Amino acid sequence: MVTGDSRAEITQRLRDIARDLLERGEVDVFIGYEEGSLPLRTTPAFITRPDDVSRLTWGALCENNLATYLPKFEGRVGVVVKGCDVRALVNLIVEKQIARDQVKIVGVPCQGVIDRRKLAGAVGEGPPVRSVEETDGFIIVRGSGFEKTIPVQEMLSPACATCVHPVPVLYDLLAGDEARSRGACPREDAFAEVERFAGRNVEDRFAYFAREIERCIECYACRQACPLCYCPECFVDRQSPKWVGRWRDLSDKMVFHLGRVLHTAGRCADCGACRRACPAGIDLRLLSKQMEKDALEFFGHEPGTDLEAAPVLATYRREDPDDFIL
Amino acid sequence: MGERGSGKALVMAKRDLGAFARHLAASYLVLAPIVEGGVTRFAVAGVDDIGGFGDRESVPAPSKRPLKEVFFPQEEVLLAFDAGGKVEVAAGAAAPADEVTRVAFGVRPCDARSLTLLDLVFDAADYKDPYYVGRRQGTAVVTFACTEPGVACFCTSVGGGPSDEAGSDLMLVEAGESYLVKPLSARGEGLLRGFDAVREAGDVELAAARDAEARAVGRVARDVPVDAAVEKLAGAFGDAVWEDLYRKCLGCAVCTYLCPTCHCFDIGDEATRAGGERVRNWDSCMFPLFTLHASGHNPRPSRKERFRQRIMHKFNYFVENNGRVACVGCGRCVENCPVNLDVRRVLETIAAL
Amino acid sequence: MGQATIRDAGANPYMPELATITQVTRETDANDVKTFRVEFRDPSTWERFRYMPGQFAEVSVFGVGEAPISITSSPTQQGYLEFSVKKMGQVTTALHYSSEGTVIGVRGPYGNTFPVADMQGKNIIFIGGGIGLAPLRSLINYVLSDEHRGEFGRVQIIYGARSSGDLVFKGELERWGARADIDQVVTIDRPEAGWSGRVGFVPAVLKEVAPRPEGAVAVTCGPPIMIKFVLSTLTELGFAPEQVVTTLEMRMKCGIGKCGRCNIGSKYVCRDGPVFTYRQLLEMPQEY
Numbered sequence A: 001m002v003t004g005d006s007r008a009e010i011t012q013r014l015r016d017i018a019r020d021l022l023e024r025g026e027v028d029v030f031i032g033y034e035e036g037s038l039p040l041r042t043t044p045a046f047i048t049r050p051d052d053v054s055r056l057t058w059g060a061l062c063e064n065n066l067a068t069y070l071p072k073f074e075g076r077v078g079v080v081v082k083g084c085d086v087r088a089l090v091n092l093i094v095e096k097q098i099a100r101d102q103v104k105i106v107g108v109p110c111q112g113v114i115d116r117r118k119l120a121g122a123v124g125e126g127p128p129v130r131s132v133e134e135t136d137g138f139i140i141v142r143g144s145g146f147e148k149t150i151p152v153q154e155m156l157s158p159a160c161a162t163c164v165h166p167v168p169v170l171y172d173l174l175a176g177d178e179a180r181s182r183g184a185c186p187r188e189d190a191f192a193e194v195e196r197f198a199g200r201n202v203e204d205r206f207a208y209f210a211r212e213i214e215r216c217i218e219c220y221a222c223r224q225a226c227p228l229c230y231c232p233e234c235f236v237d238r239q240s241p242k243w244v245g246r247w248r249d250l251s252d253k254m255v256f257h258l259g260r261v262l263h264t265a266g267r268c269a270d271c272g273a274c275r276r277a278c279p280a281g282i283d284l285r286l287l288s289k290q291m292e293k294d295a296l297e298f299f300g301h302e303p304g305t306d307l308e309a310a311p312v313l314a315t316y317r318r319e320d321p322d323d324f325i326l
Numbered sequence B: 001m002g003e004r005g006s007g008k009a010l011v012m013a014k015r016d017l018g019a020f021a022r023h024l025a026a027s028y029l030v031l032a033p034i035v036e037g038g039v040t041r042f043a044v045a046g047v048d049d050i051g052g053f054g055d056r057e058s059v060p061a062p063s064k065r066p067l068k069e070v071f072f073p074q075e076e077v078l079l080a081f082d083a084g085g086k087v088e089v090a091a092g093a094a095a096p097a098d099e100v101t102r103v104a105f106g107v108r109p110c111d112a113r114s115l116t117l118l119d120l121v122f123d124a125a126d127y128k129d130p131y132y133v134g135r136r137q138g139t140a141v142v143t144f145a146c147t148e149p150g151v152a153c154f155c156t157s158v159g160g161g162p163s164d165e166a167g168s169d170l171m172l173v174e175a176g177e178s179y180l181v182k183p184l185s186a187r188g189e190g191l192l193r194g195f196d197a198v199r200e201a202g203d204v205e206l207a208a209a210r211d212a213e214a215r216a217v218g219r220v221a222r223d224v225p226v227d228a229a230v231e232k233l234a235g236a237f238g239d240a241v242w243e244d245l246y247r248k249c250l251g252c253a254v255c256t257y258l259c260p261t262c263h264c265f266d267i268g269d270e271a272t273r274a275g276g277e278r279v280r281n282w283d284s285c286m287f288p289l290f291t292l293h294a295s296g297h298n299p300r301p302s303r304k305e306r307f308r309q310r311i312m313h314k315f316n317y318f319v320e321n322n323g324r325v326a327c328v329g330c331g332r333c334v335e336n337c338p339v340n341l342d343v344r345r346v347l348e349t350i351a352a353l
Numbered sequence C: 001m002g003q004a005t006i007r008d009a010g011a012n013p014y015m016p017e018l019a020t021i022t023q024v025t026r027e028t029d030a031n032d033v034k035t036f037r038v039e040f041r042d043p044s045t046w047e048r049f050r051y052m053p054g055q056f057a058e059v060s061v062f063g064v065g066e067a068p069i070s071i072t073s074s075p076t077q078q079g080y081l082e083f084s085v086k087k088m089g090q091v092t093t094a095l096h097y098s099s100e101g102t103v104i105g106v107r108g109p110y111g112n113t114f115p116v117a118d119m120q121g122k123n124i125i126f127i128g129g130g131i132g133l134a135p136l137r138s139l140i141n142y143v144l145s146d147e148h149r150g151e152f153g154r155v156q157i158i159y160g161a162r163s164s165g166d167l168v169f170k171g172e173l174e175r176w177g178a179r180a181d182i183d184q185v186v187t188i189d190r191p192e193a194g195w196s197g198r199v200g201f202v203p204a205v206l207k208e209v210a211p212r213p214e215g216a217v218a219v220t221c222g223p224p225i226m227i228k229f230v231l232s233t234l235t236e237l238g239f240a241p242e243q244v245v246t247t248l249e250m251r252m253k254c255g256i257g258k259c260g261r262c263n264i265g266s267k268y269v270c271r272d273g274p275v276f277t278y279r280q281l282l283e284m285p286q287e288y
Helices: A004-023 A050-055 A083-094 A116-123 A192-198 A202-214 A221-225 A250-263 A273-277 A286-299 B014-027 B047-053 B109-122 B130-137 B186-192 B203-219 B226-233 B241-246 B254-258 B303-322 B332-336 B343-351 C090-096 C130-144 C170-178 C202-209 C224-236 C278-283
Strands: A029-035 A042-047 A077-081 A103-107 A131-135 A138-143 A146-151 B010-013 B029-036 B039-044 B075-082 B087-089 B102-107 B139-144 B170-175 B178-183 B198-200 B265-271 B275-282 C017-026 C033-040 C056-061 C065-070 C081-086 C103-110 C123-129 C155-161 C182-188 C216-221 C244-247 C275-277
Touching: A004 A029, A004 A050, A004 A077, A004 A103, A029 A050, A042 A050, A077 A083, A083 A103, A116 A138, A116 A146, A192 A202, A192 A286, A202 A250, A221 A273, A250 A286, B010 B014, B014 B029, B014 B047, B014 B102, B014 B178, B029 B047, B102 B109, B109 B130, B109 B139, B109 B303, B130 B139, B139 B186, B170 B186, B170 B203, B178 B186, B178 B203, B226 B303, B226 B343, B241 B303, B241 B343, B254 B332, B265 C065, B303 B343, B332 B343, C033 C090, C033 C103, C056 C081, C056 C090, C065 C081, C065 C090, C065 C103, C065 C130, C081 C090, C081 C130, C123 C130, C123 C202, C123 C224, C130 C155, C130 C170, C130 C216, C130 C224, C155 C202, C170 C182, C182 C202, C202 C224, C216 C224, C224 C244, C224 C278, C244 C278, C275 C278
Parallel strands: A029 A077, A077 A103, B029 B102, B102 B139, B139 B170, C123 C155, C123 C216, C155 C182, C216 C244
Antiparallel strands: A029 A042, A131 A138, A138 A146, B010 B178, B010 B198, B029 B039, B075 B087, B075 B275, B170 B178, B265 B275, C017 C033, C017 C103, C033 C081, C056 C065, C056 C103, C244 C275
């Protein structure tokens, strides 16, 4: 279970590791988290000098997937990863976006990250949260005239609830004790949500996605936050052939979102970066989660867990299921 | 816009806010902050929404999406053409309207102020954008002074404030159990015509409103050295600081699309069976395609140049061209940035160069 | 620079004038550059459309879009406009598939003009590369026109392309070359069977020709890399930055300084340019 001192311990451990890597010249940059400018935020920190490692922090608000900065990274880099983050990084290595020996992977046995939207809901409308304190398993939020103590476990991101690998599957250094990570979700439960959704009738499901995607403002924060969306030119930006019309009807927005999901199918490990980045609060996980399930069921492939496994949709095996072909 | 109102302050009881909204809805199309799927934006207020305003203790919540889309929508058809070569201004976007037909209700002072910046672009001496100008002239702005600025707000650092009047036609300020009602233009006064539940403000209400204004100013948490940053930016284009500042930027358009003053756009055609339409879309300097030449050359090839462009445009180029910073301190870019790249910190860093 | 003329501020700035393509000229062997002569469908459009060399227009192919294209005809040639277009993006490709009789849209004229008033009485050296001759051609024909020839000194033209097949306006090059009041040098990058002219890159040829800076103005346009070396060569030859004029290309949409993409620092190329002196360029951020 999470304890407050493990948070402080991990922070200290990350600073020590970063200092060591930078001092020994093993990395040019160390990417971790530091305190953000808003009560509920941390922010990515690019540390290049050993003296700056004291900026590094760790906690349940360290939400960003820092692997998104790694495609085509020049130089040697140390990076802090949670269990989900590293699976994107494994993909990047497999897909030759970064060399394995270029990156020092600093894993953190993950205790889950807070979902800010959920927390906002728990705090309720009214005056804004002006300060936040993380203690042993609780988060205390304060604003003018109110204070609330909320258990961190109740505020976790939905992706954390279905996380099968809270301890990074690949790391060079581990900042913390594996035993202290959040318990893994049993694999058979990981897809409960998508199975429930798949049980609804097709009109319902379409209506759900229509309602969600209608809100899209085409800012492409989901794409930009995703470590796997590194194409130099995204298909939606292509003018010839043109995939997305200028009227930006629901169908145009759908093309983007479906394209995004299909393009990350068999690669996405549900870190939740897309959903967190979306300013419109669109449920961007559900379809991706279905793809993750399909990859596992059809091909026995669990994205981002094996440096030797070729990308599942870029390989062919005779035994691959083909009953969808007429 | 238009001539100033008489400036005589009035009051209405808070419980009459709903009645006022209904009064407006009887004569105008009312656009108000409406929640859709957890996102608040200015949209046409239905009967239920308008009825709801009366029940609220406080003012409508600040909208996540900026007011600008009421005047400069994310997508709009500029022209329609047919196969025979006939070109027409798109229906519904013709000549400027002489009379007010819409009311933006529940606006915050930062958003109202943003209109005065957009006016510099779209209602300029050299060219008038008839689409924007038409909507602007046909829309009155009813603003609520802020009492509880958010944690990302910094309006007071860019010339605004929780009860800044720029861009508003009518302003409502909380004063105890009442709203102080300040007509700021003839249009604002027009909105009150026929509404009986207002009376002249007394000293007590005026004092209460003044107190509320002062309290709100005190709650704008951060004093950002914008003037110092503007000064430093004049010589900062080639500074190494951009290398550090841009690094965590993801290159998405959250900051620019949610910004009430960002106004960059793209124009292109869509072919239809009958001919086609020329469509204007919001565009963002954060996207590589924004400046990509057909030859493949890109003058702003990486996120660094694009990030610098955004900051320079708002705090240097716009100032050079228009004499004002293109920022109202609403904090939307701060709150919604996926990586908490805070423009206030950027300005602080630049001011300290 | 010459100032842009602002059209009626009350008009819809996005409404194009309709024009008919009346002549299509294939310029290059590869057929990637064509010159389109167009005439306004409504002759009264000319009352609004008064341009000077250096300006551009937003040219539309309806259903495909608009592209900023420099006007290559001279205002002294009345009754039509000419645009020389290299097949690059969607709009220019669509234009290339358009034939005589096609109706297109033209918005403009936009941007500033070559500083013809400041050039009066001076020798003018035109230095062009490839399709970069198109905006210069407007000024060349203006200067050479009967009504204006007396206002300017000697004219020198240095023009180059990758190969002889890539030279544009071949007929005019012959006519200009034959005139006694013009020194013209045409060069290609590599030797070619049957080519008796000069061989070498434009900046190198410029250095050999070595025009004198006294009482002269140099006007240059071409690929960015050529412009870069031409500017430094002119500096070596003693030209002050104020004596050198160029015209820039940027991605543009609105053409009127609103859409936000073509700026270099606080200057919008569509509104404050496209014509800049080298002095101005030196004072602007290097972001083009």
